[in-house]
Amino acid sequence: MSPHDHDPDDSPGAAPVMLALAALEAEPLPGTLKGLPAIAEGMPLGGLGALGLSLLAGDLPLPAAILKDSALTHNARWMREFTARAGVSLAPHGKTTMAPQLFQRQFDEGAWGMTAATAAHVRTYRRFGVPRVLLANQLIGKADLELVFRELEASPEFDFYLLVDSAAGLDVLRRAAAERGLARPLQVLLEVGTPGGRTGVRTLEDGVALGRLIRDAAPAIVLRGVEAFEGVYSGDDTARVELGALTMIETVAELTRLGCAEGWFAAGEVLLTAGGSAFFDMAAKTLASVEAAGTGHALRVVLRSGCYLSHDSLQYERMQGRMRQRAGALWGEGSGLRNAIEVWAYVQSVPEPGRAICTAGRRDLSYDACLPQPLWWYRPSLHDAPRATPAHWAVTKLNDQHAYVDAKVDGANGANGANGGDGADSGALLLQVGDLIAFGVGHPCTTFDKWPLLYTVDDSYRVIGGVRTFF
Numbered sequence: 001m002s003p004h005d006h007d008p009d010d011s012p013g014a015a016p017v018m019l020a021l022a023a024l025e026a027e028p029l030p031g032t033l034k035g036l037p038a039i040a041e042g043m044p045l046g047g048l049g050a051l052g053l054s055l056l057a058g059d060l061p062l063p064a065a066i067l068k069d070s071a072l073t074h075n076a077r078w079m080r081e082f083t084a085r086a087g088v089s090l091a092p093h094g095k096t097t098m099a100p101q102l103f104q105r106q107f108d109e110g111a112w113g114m115t116a117a118t119a120a121h122v123r124t125y126r127r128f129g130v131p132r133v134l135l136a137n138q139l140i141g142k143a144d145l146e147l148v149f150r151e152l153e154a155s156p157e158f159d160f161y162l163l164v165d166s167a168a169g170l171d172v173l174r175r176a177a178a179e180r181g182l183a184r185p186l187q188v189l190l191e192v193g194t195p196g197g198r199t200g201v202r203t204l205e206d207g208v209a210l211g212r213l214i215r216d217a218a219p220a221i222v223l224r225g226v227e228a229f230e231g232v233y234s235g236d237d238t239a240r241v242e243l244g245a246l247t248m249i250e251t252v253a254e255l256t257r258l259g260c261a262e263g264w265f266a267a268g269e270v271l272l273t274a275g276g277s278a279f280f281d282m283a284a285k286t287l288a289s290v291e292a293a294g295t296g297h298a299l300r301v302v303l304r305s306g307c308y309l310s311h312d313s314l315q316y317e318r319m320q321g322r323m324r325q326r327a328g329a330l331w332g333e334g335s336g337l338r339n340a341i342e343v344w345a346y347v348q349s350v351p352e353p354g355r356a357i358c359t360a361g362r363r364d365l366s367y368d369a370c371l372p373q374p375l376w377w378y379r380p381s382l383h384d385a386p387r388a389t390p391a392h393w394a395v396t397k398l399n400d401q402h403a404y405v406d407a408k409v410d411g412a413n414g415a416n417g418a419n420g421g422d423g424a425d426s427g428a429l430l431l432q433v434g435d436l437i438a439f440g441v442g443h444p445c446t447t448f449d450k451w452p453l454l455y456t457v458d459d460s461y462r463v464i465g466g467v468r469t470f471f
Contacts, residue, residue, distance in 0.1 A: 017100060017103055017104045017107055017128055017129045017130060019129055020100065020127065020128040020129045021100060021101060021104055021128070024045060024100065024101070024128075024468060025044060025045050025046030026044050026045075026046060027044060027045055028042045028043065028044055029041060029042065029043055029044070029045055029048075029453070029466075033452055033453050034451060034452060034453065035060065035061060035062075035063065035064040035065065035451065035453055035455075036061070036453060037053065037059060037060055037061055039051060039053075039059075040053075045466050045468060046465075048455070048463055048465055048466040049456075049463060049464040049465045049466075051463070052462075053455075053462070053463040054460075054461060054462050054463065055344060055436075055455070055457060055461040055462075055463070056378060056380070056385075056386070056436070056460070056461045057380075058380075059463070060344075060455065060463070062344055062345050062346050062359055062360070062436070063343055063344060063345045063359055063360035063364045064343070064344050064455060065341065065342070065343050065344075065364070065447065065448075065450075065451040065454040065455070066341070066342050066343075066344065066454060066455045066456070066457045066461070067310065067340050067341055067454050067455070067456050067457070067467060068338075068339075068340045068341075068342070068456075068457060068458075068459065069456045069457065069458060069464060069465075070458070070459055071310075071311070071338040071339060071340035072102075072105065072309060072310070072340050072456070073105075074337075074338050075308055075309050075310070075311055075337050075338060075340065076105050076106060076108070076109040076309060077109060078308075078332075078334075078336065078337060079109065079305070079308050079309075079337075080109040080110050081332060082284075082330070082331070082332065083110070083284070083303065084110075085330055085332060086284035086285070086288055086301075086330055087288050087301070088284050088287070088288055088301040088302070088303055089112035089300055089301065089302045089303070090106075090110070090111050090112055090302070090303050090304075090305070091111065091112055091113040091114055091115045091132070091134050091273070091302050091303070091304055092106050092111055092114060092115060092304065092305060092306050092308070092309065093114075093115040093116075093117070093136070093276070093277075093304050093305065093306030093307075094114045094115060094116060094121065094125060094130075094306065095115075095116065095117040095118075095121060095306060095445065096277075096306030096307050096309070096310070096444060096445045096448060097306070097309065097310065097448045097467075097469060098121070098124065098448065098449070098469045098470050098471050099448070099454075099467045099468065099469045099470070100128040100468075100470070101467050101468065102309060102467060103125075103128065103130060105309070106309065112132065112300075112302060113130075113131075113132030113133060113134055113159070113302075114130050114132070114133055114134070115133070115134045115135075115136050115304045115306065116133050116134070116135045116136070116137075117135075117136060117137055118135075118137065118144075119135070119139060119143075119144035119145075119147040119148050120147065121135075122135060122147065122148055122151060122160070123147050123151065124470050126151050126155070126158065131157065131158065131159060132158075132159040132160075133158075133159075133160050133161070134161045134189075134271075134273065134302065134304070135148075135160070135161065135162040135163065136163060136227065136229065136304060137162070137163060137199075138162065138163050138164060138165065138169050138191070138199065139162055139172070139173065139176075140169070140172055142176075145173075145176045145180075148160070148162075149176075149180050149182060152182065152184060153182075153183070156184070159187075160187060161187045161188065161189055161224060161225070161271070162186070162187075162188055162189070163188065163189050163190075163191040163199075163227055164188045164189070164190060164191060164210070164214065164221075165190070165191040165193065165199050165200050165201055165210070166201075166210065167210065167213055170188075170210070170213060170214060170217060170221065173186055173188070173221055174217055174220060174221055177220050177221065178220065182220070185218070185219050185220060185221060185222045185266070186220065186221050186222070187222055187224045187266070188214060188221055188222070188223060188224065189223075189224060189225045189226060189227040189271060189273065190207060190210055190211055190214065190223060190225070190226045190227065190255060190259075191227050191228070192207060192226060192227065192228035192248055192251045192252050192255065193228070193232075193248075194232060194233075194244060194247070194248055197232045198229070198232050200228060200229075204251060204254060204255065207226075207251065207255045208255070208258060211223065211255065211258070211259050211262070211264040212262070212264065214264065215262075215263065215264040215265075218266065222265075222266035223259070223264050223265050223266060224265065224266055224268070224269075224270065224271055225256070225265070225269075225270050225271030225272060225273060225300075226252045226255045226256050226259065226270075226271075226272055226273075227252065227271075227273045227274065228248045228249060228251065228252045228273075228274045229248075229274065229276055229304075230244075230245035230246075230248045230249055230274055230275075230276065230279050230282070230283065231245075231276035231277070231278055231279065232248075233245045233248075234278075238322065242279075242282070242326075245278075245279045245282060246282055246286065248274070249274050249279075249282060249283050249286045249287065250286060252272055252273075252274055252287065253272065253286060253287055253289075253290045256270060256272050256290055256292070256299070257290065257291075257292070260292040260295035260297050261295065265297060268297075268298075269297070269298050269299065269300045270292065270297045270298070270299050270300070271299075271300050271301075271302055272287040272290060272299060272300070272301045272302070273301070273302040273303070273304060274287065274303070274304070275287075275302075275303035275304055275305060276304060276305060276306075277305045277306060277307035277308060277316055278316065278319050278323075279323075280303045280304075280305045280308075280323075281323050281326050281327040281330065281331070282326060283301075283303055284301065284303060284327075284330065285326075285327070285330065287301040288301050306445070307443075307444055307445065308337055309340070310339075310340045310341040310444045310448075311337040311338060311339050311340060311341075311444070312339055312341060312366075312440065312441055312442050312443065312444045313339040313342075313373070313375060313440030313441065313442075314369075314370050314372075314373060314440055314441060314442030315369045315370060315442030315443050316337070316442070316443075316444075317337075317339060320335075320336050320337060323336075324336060339440060341440075341441060341444050341447060341448075341454075342375060342376070342438040342439065342440060343360055343364055343365050343372070343438070343439045343441065343447065344360075344436055344437070344438050344439070345358040345359040345360035345364075345403065345436070345437055345439065346358065346359045346433075346434060346435070346436060346437075347359075347405075347431045347432065347433055347434065347435040347436075347437060348433060349433065350429075350431060350432065350433060353429075354406055354407055354429050355404060355405070355406050355429065356404075356405045356406075356429060356431040356435075356437075357402050357403070357404060357405075358402065358403040358405055358437050358439075359401065359402070359403075360401070360402075360403050360439060361398045361399045361400045361401040361402045361403055362398045362399065362400050363400050363401060363450060364401075364447075364450055364451075365398065365403070365439055365441055365447060365450070366441040366442060366443050366444065366445070366446040366447040367398055367446075368443055368446050369442040369443035369446075370442040370443075371394075371395045371396070371397075371398065372395050372398075372403070372439040372440060372441045372442075373394060373395055373439065373440055374389040374393050374394070374395065374405055374437050374438070374439055374440075375388070375389060375438045375439060375440040376388065376389060376436075376437070376438035377389050377431070377435060377436070377437055377438075378435065378436040378437075378438075379432065379434075379435045379436070385460075386436075386438065386461075389437070390407070392407050393405055393406075393407045393429065394406060394407070395439070403439065405429070405431070405437065406429070407429035448469055448471075449469070449471045451469060452468060452469055452471075453466055453467070453468055453469075454466070454467045454469070455467075
């Protein structure tokens with residue numbers, strides 16, 4: 001095999017997670033769940049799709065978060081095809097959704113493993129049978145180390161990796177493993193950072209020095225690869241952001257080459273891993289070109305995008321056009337990823353011209369990257385299906401439970417649509433109390449973590465299932 005030819009059996013497949021999901025699907029839904037209709041209380045999670053619920057018919061208490069099943073299916077398959085074209089593997093960042101049912105979809109479409117952010121995530125993943133976890137973080141505290149050590153001791157087959165960026169961090173792991181009498185080596189990845197950024201070595205020279213230290217810590221600690229999160233670069237200066245991200249990715253590549261030449265890595269595959277949700281195309285193209293001929297090592301490039309499955313309608317959607325330009329033929333046919341996540345609310349007040357107040361707020365919608373925006377408008381007495389909202393409607397403010405939707409006023413039509421039209425070509429905010437609004441979000445991670453239950457729906461907004469999250 002060439003360095004980038006991977007045996008399909010390396011993917012853990014669907015079976016490990018499916019066993020735990022059967023129990024989850026059988027659990028009765030408590031009445032304390034946010035967004036649960038009265039008819040569903042006490043029903044098993046797996047029975048939601050049989051209730052005949054329809055969001056547009058008013059069967060769900062709003063606000064409610066939904067996932068379009070067709071978009072989820074499309075996105076999972078799209079990423080599988082992208083990684084196959086690129087010759088790379090995928091360990092999606094599970095912190096985006098913390099939803100084992102969605103992990104299952106990702107394994108069904110060939111995920112190599114799952115990425116975690118905390119020791120608590122690792123424990124949750126293991127409770128649902130995830131067999132391979134890349135902790136894209138470091139372990140420092142005693143209680144966090146205890147959580148992971150217990151999982152390693154309980155399951156010899158559990159394949160686990162974590163990060164190190166300093167001699168001090170390496171010493172923490174070495175002492176903890178020795179005190180525990182851990183019978184298996186801790187597999188670590190050397191973390192690459194950037195000056196002024198987050199964690200990770202700041203220079204190539206620092207990386208070389210740390211790589212040699214980790215090599216000398218064997219067999220208790222073994223070096224299995226090099227890692228970076230290039231998503232620390234953000235902002236409106238596209239050239240600066242892309243150059244910074246590419247520099248980090250290229251440092252991963254160079255340290256891997258040096259490490260293979262100097263014998264830093266333990267036997268087996270060497271992992272090169274980067275590629276969050278904004279630059280996975282750059283990571284795939286750059287890291288897949290690394291060669292380690294004559295070193296005795298095979299290389300595996302692992303992308304870690306978490307947001308691709310749901311995508312969004314704002315932050316990542318805006319980035320997608322640029323990603324497609326950068327990727328070229330690697331992107332494939334079609335437009336790419338589709339937005340799957342929406343939060344629906346009612347208009348509960350039209351208190352003044354040009355303003356409507358809706359029943360969803362900071363407790364329901366992402367707002368850390370950008371304010372949510374109205375996507376769809378539906379009035380049962382007027383529309384056969386949801387209509388795209390006019391471009392001049394915008395969320396201008398959020399309270400805990402309220403969203404302010406503002407627009408210019410069309411004096412001919414009145415402040416809130418007294419003429420009964422749908423207002424698609426008007427400057428007015430033609431909303432009435434009782435209308436339904438779907439909001440799109442940016443950075444879906446911080447919408448998922450507000451919802452212990454999201455509904456999967458078909459393209460007509462009929463409920464076909466439910467997804468539980470475990471934040």
